[in-house]
Amino acid sequence: MxxxxxxxxxxxxxxxxxxxxxxxxxxxxxxNETVQAPFANASSSSQEKQAAEENNIAATAFMDLGIKDGKFADIKSSNTWTPTGKPSITTDKGMTGDVFNFDGHSAYYTTLTDDQQNKLRNGLTMEAYFKYDRGSDTSSEHEIFSSQEGGGFGLGVQNGKIIFYAHDGHGYKQPSHALTTGKWIHAVGVIDKNKNAKLYLDGKLVDTVEMPGNLKFANRTKDLVLGGDAHPGNHVQSQMTGKVKSARLYTQTLTDNQVAQLSETAHKDQIVTAxxxxxxxxxxxxxxxxxxxxxxxxxxxxxxxxxxxxxxxxxxxxxxxxxxxxxxxxxx
Structure with a gap:
């Protein structure tokens, strides 16, 4: 005032x-005490039904990246993922199970086929559950899960914000929200064809930008990168500093309710303390x-x-x- x-x-x-x-x-x-995040207050049958619905949503993913038996795994596609730098698999005191650790110089990449790109043209959803390191650079552009180069799409950070980039041939549409470092965040970017690009954080819609044009893919590269962004020739650039628990890519536009259910499921892996x-x-x-x-x-x-x-x-x-x-x- x-x-x-x-x-x-x-x-x-x-x-x-x-x-x-x-x-x-x-x-x-x-x-000597850890408490898992509680389930929603509902009857046992309702919980089972909701869990089944959540599992079905994740099961529709086009690509589903995580860690299995201590190794990088894409449980949905047959793509080959190549590490660059020294991405590692570690643990986090606030999370159950293993997580990916990226040091700002490492990532994993794969190359999309023409058929895979075509499946993304009519709308897509990308999901990443990550924690960006405190004290790391968030002013410059760093990508979390991305396929961009003069076009394309991706989840990244810049100017202290988390941004969903989506190019419609006329420029990048960039729904965004303030980034909190040192905290596990469930981020989802959605392209609703010829309508808008949306960003969800922790299950809530935080920003929407009109996107009337068709999705334009990256120039001179078909790479999709976890822990960074695509780069023609070198495959990877703009790497992140932090941890990733999981990442998924969908060939359809998920609804508000579906995104909220994915977020609730993801956060059940967090360890909460008294x-x-x-x-x-x-x-x-x-x-x-x-x-x-x-x-x-x-x-x-x-x-x-x-x-x-x-x-x-x-x-x-x-x-x-x-x-x-x-x-x-x-x-x-």
């Missing part, structure tokens, strides 16, 4: 006389100069968070006037 300035100017400094130590519920590993209370130092911070009659907000600054995710915490602030000190100076 912009301040409403009146004629009398006051100079005021406000600090807390004592340190407030609210209890913060931070996600942190509980000793929250614990801990104390942090806090301070109210506000403007040093104010105007009479104006309304200002005070920010709560917290420090010394020892455990857990700084973006997954909560605390209560209780106002106590006796703990404030202030000084008012009237300026002629």
């Amino acid at each position: 912009k301040p409403r300035i009146l004629t009398t100017l006051l100079i005021c400094s406000v600090t807390l006389a004592t340190t407030v130590t609210p209890a913060i519920a931070a996600v942190t590993p509980a000793a 929250p614990v209370d801990q104390k942090v130092g806090t301070q109210f911070v506000g403007p040093k100069q104010i105007a009479s009659g104006a309304i200002y907000g005070l920010n709560v600054h917290a420090k010394s968070l020892k455990l857990g995710d700084k973006e997954n915490l909560s605390f209560d602030v209780v106002y106590d006037a006796s703990k404030f000190e202030y000084e008012i100076l009237i300026v002629p």
Whole structure:
């Protein structure tokens, strides 16, 4: 809110006389205990029916990339996938099972046939369950699951956002949303032929861009890349830094409900831990100069968070006037 300035100017400094130590519920590993993400609150028969529907959606994938017996696997297509650099298979403390790890210089690629590209012309859906490393570059373009070069489609990151790129012959349509690094994200890009390009994050539609033209494929390359983007001749460019649990490509346009079901299924592989209370130092911070009659907000600054995710915490602030000190100076 912009301040409403009146004629009398006051100079005021406000600090807390004592340190407030609210209890913060931070996600942190509980000793010798892990709790799997709960199923939706429904009857057993409903859960079984929903699980069957979810499995059927994933079963319609054109390509289904994951890890089987400790190795890269495409359980749906017969394509050969070639590693570049040193992609590795590792684990993640927040995820069950193995995951792919990409160091910004590695990826896997395959080459699509003409027949495979033709199957994607009437609409497609691509899915990736990934975690981008904190502190890694997200300003430049880096791709997660992609086939682009002057055309094509792909899921990637740039300018601090996750973007679904879809070229319709007139340019890239780019539905996007802010990227949170260090967090497992289920991302889905959908091309509804001659209508729009959509981006879903964690089962929710976050952006839609009109796409009236037909999908234009990448120029001079037919490569599809996991962990990066296609490049004529060299096969791979714009590699990501982070982890991928799974990725799928579909030859049809999935619905909102189907995408939501895929996200719910994917997140069941996450390990959730019990929250614990801990104390942090806090301070109210506000403007040093104010105007009479104006309304200002005070920010709560917290420090010394020892455990857990700084973006997954909560605390209560209780106002106590006796703990404030202030000084008012009237300026002629």
